[in-house]
Amino acid sequence: MKPPPFDYFAPETLEEALSLLAEYGDEAQPLAGGQSLVPMLALRMSRPAVLIDLRHLNELRGIAMDGTGLRLGAMTTQAEALASQQVAQALPGLCDALHLVGHFQTRNRGTIGGSISLGEPAAENPAFALALEADLELCSVRGTRIINATQFYTGPYSTARADDELLTAIRYCPANWARIGIEEIAQRQGDFALSGLVANLEIDGHRIAKASLAWLGMGSTPLRAPSAEAALCGADIATLDLEEVAELALGDTDPLEDSHASIAYRCQAGRTILTRLLGRLLAERSPVA
Amino acid sequence: MSDHDITLSVNGTTIARRVPARRTLLDFLRSDLGLTGTHAGCEHGVCGACTVLVDGLAVRSCLMFAVQADAAKVSTIEGVANEDGTLHPVQQAMHDNHGLQCGFCTPGIVMTLKSMTEAGKSASRDEMAAALSGHICRCTGYQGILKAVDLLSGRGE
Numbered sequence: 001m002k003p004p005p006f007d008y009f010a011p012e013t014l015e016e017a018l019s020l021l022a023e024y025g026d027e028a029q030p031l032a033g034g035q036s037l038v039p040m041l042a043l044r045m046s047r048p049a050v051l052i053d054l055r056h057l058n059e060l061r062g063i064a065m066d067g068t069g070l071r072l073g074a075m076t077t078q079a080e081a082l083a084s085q086q087v088a089q090a091l092p093g094l095c096d097a098l099h100l101v102g103h104f105q106t107r108n109r110g111t112i113g114g115s116i117s118l119g120e121p122a123a124e125n126p127a128f129a130l131a132l133e134a135d136l137e138l139c140s141v142r143g144t145r146i147i148n149a150t151q152f153y154t155g156p157y158s159t160a161r162a163d164d165e166l167l168t169a170i171r172y173c174p175a176n177w178a179r180i181g182i183e184e185i186a187q188r189q190g191d192f193a194l195s196g197l198v199a200n201l202e203i204d205g206h207r208i209a210k211a212s213l214a215w216l217g218m219g220s221t222p223l224r225a226p227s228a229e230a231a232l233c234g235a236d237i238a239t240l241d242l243e244e245v246a247e248l249a250l251g252d253t254d255p256l257e258d259s260h261a262s263i264a265y266r267c268q269a270g271r272t273i274l275t276r277l278l279g280r281l282l283a284e285r286s287p288v289a
Numbered sequence: 290m291s292d293h294d295i296t297l298s299v300n301g302t303t304i305a306r307r308v309p310a311r312r313t314l315l316d317f318l319r320s321d322l323g324l325t326g327t328h329a330g331c332e333h334g335v336c337g338a339c340t341v342l343v344d345g346l347a348v349r350s351c352l353m354f355a356v357q358a359d360a361a362k363v364s365t366i367e368g369v370a371n372e373d374g375t376l377h378p379v380q381q382a383m384h385d386n387h388g389l390q391c392g393f394c395t396p397g398i399v400m401t402l403k404s405m406t407e408a409g410k411s412a413s414r415d416e417m418a419a420a421l422s423g424h425i426c427r428c429t430g431y432q433g434i435l436k437a438v439d440l441l442s443g444r445g446e
């Protein structure tokens with residue numbers, strides 16, 4: 001249970017960090033809060049030759065609101081985001097999601113960006129970013145590019161981030177009238193979800209104008225549910241059959257069987273969660289304009 | 290593997306050491322400094338036995354490298370009681386409410402609750418109870434610990 005040997009760097013500036021990443025490429029692993037990476041090292045599931053610790057990079061911390069949305073520096077800890085008035089006001093759904101991430105003690109170090117870049121399929125941050133179609137800012141010595149979260153998750157624990165790139169910021173731009181929520185079922189509080197769902201609904205009068213749904217724990221990556229989203233789009237809320245939507249949404253998943261839950265259990269949990277979450281969001285009253 | 294010089298404060302004492310990069314803060318405290326009050330349970334972030342305070346925040350010392358604690362202020366269970374041996378209010382509450390049996394999980398739990406009840410903090414009973422989900426106790430069934438939490442949050446008698 002001890003990590004394998006590695007060389008450690010703690011660059012003082014972003015430029016320095018990016019040139020180290022350019023130099024070491026796939027031998028290096030950026031270290032953010034370490035709440036997933038360090039267990040993976042201890043269990044020898046990951047053996048990078050070099051760790052590049054981002055802890056001195058203050059330019060990667062902080063939360064800012066502007067006309068278009070909420071920008072979170074990738075090294076913002078989950079605890080910092082939970083304590084932020086700006087997040088609570090602009091995106092309360094993110095607080096609901098962050099309360100489900102690990103424990104009080106791991107949220108003190110775990111970061112939003114670290115979690116999104118790892119892409120653990122049963123984690124809350126990646127599914128939240130996917131459902132909200134967050135813009136992810138990737139930097140390297142070659143320059144900066146923005147990629148949408150919908151393009152980011154390419155396979156099990158693999159993402160569109162190149163080896164020399166660093167996730168530096170996450171930008172959420174929810175519609176003002178969006179109803180955003182998360183539900184999950186886990187064996188114990190703080191455990192990874194056996195099944196979970198993030199929903200982002202835009203309501204127009206008695207209809208759903210736009211819907212995005214992202215599953216967690218229901219496949220080898222965080223997953224959108226396009227067939228259910230298509231059925232929800234334009235649907236009349238009064239006549240909506242949530243059980244039918246749940247079947248469509250489950251059809252978009254590819255759950256795995258492991259020692260924690262069978263496929264059938266995960267699907268049953270998914271059904272329950274989806275009807276509960278969408279039922280709750282659709283029952284919310286629109287804010288009076 | 291790289292080695293690093295670090296200087297940090299542990300329970301108010303300044304300490305300078307050279308550590309290999311992969312040494313966890315947990316192993317550093319226990320093996321390099323002999324502070325074995327911080328317990329090593331799972332060593333991969335699941336049990337909470339290794340919880341210490343780093344710059345006032347409760348963290349798992351098995352999920353942090355000693356080199357990352359360079360320049361930090363670390364508090365461990367050894368620094369919690371008063372110099373004359375009288376117990377800290379969290380320790381006293383755990384003692385009075387049978388919040389421990391074998392004591393393996395206890396140092397971690399005390400550090401978490403200490404961080405939440407320090408001057409200027411006003412964690413509610415429910416917040417403290419939720420933070421306990423980060424600790425596994427195999428003995429008590431948690432009821433005594435929850436009673437201590439009631440007392441610390443001003444709800445108990």
Ligand code: FES
Pocket residue numbers: 328329330331332333334335336337338339340349350351352
């Ligand atoms: S030893 Fe650190 S959480 Fe178990």
Ligand code: FES
Pocket residue numbers: 388389390391392393394395425426427428429
């Ligand atoms: S008192 Fe024995 S594990 Fe908690």
